[in-house]
Amino acid sequence: MTNHDEDDTAPPKTYITREELNKARIPLAWRDYCAHLLPELNQCRKDNYYLPWKCGNERVAWMKCQYDDYQRRMRKLEKRRAKQDADRLDSTAEEL
Known part of the structure; x- marks a missing residue:
């Protein structure tokens, strides 16, 4: 499903429509990226x-x-944290 070469900033594709989820009676709490697998399961x-x-x-x-x-x-979160840390270090270095 996931390759390391994918763009992590892009939202994941959805493979099932809202109408299909309603028809399959999938609860709102379970409607995530993997919801397309739930009706069959x-x-x-x-x-x-x-x-x-x-x-x-x-x-x-x-x-x-x-x-x-x-x-x-988690990869997306790590990238965001690394960017925040780098920005924080840059702003600290500029203050000195």
């Missing part, structure tokens, strides 16, 4: 009575998407 869970050993591929795909999104956000 929830349907599989419903079809298999939420058996823990079923729907493994769908669950792993959703969890990997969540992890990749977390990594993307």
Whole structure:
């Protein structure tokens, strides 16, 4: 999902529309970057009575998407912090 060459400043693409999320009855709290994987996962869970050993591929795909999104956000945060630190050092150096 995520490559290190991607532009971290660009917002991630969404692969599902708001209408599709409403139709799949995805709660607002779960409508994030990986929401496009939830309808398939929830349907599989419903079809298999939420058996823990079923729907493994769908669950792993959703969890990997969540992890990749977390990594993307943390890289973005690190870049922002590094820029703030550099700006702070520059302003301190100018004062001296």
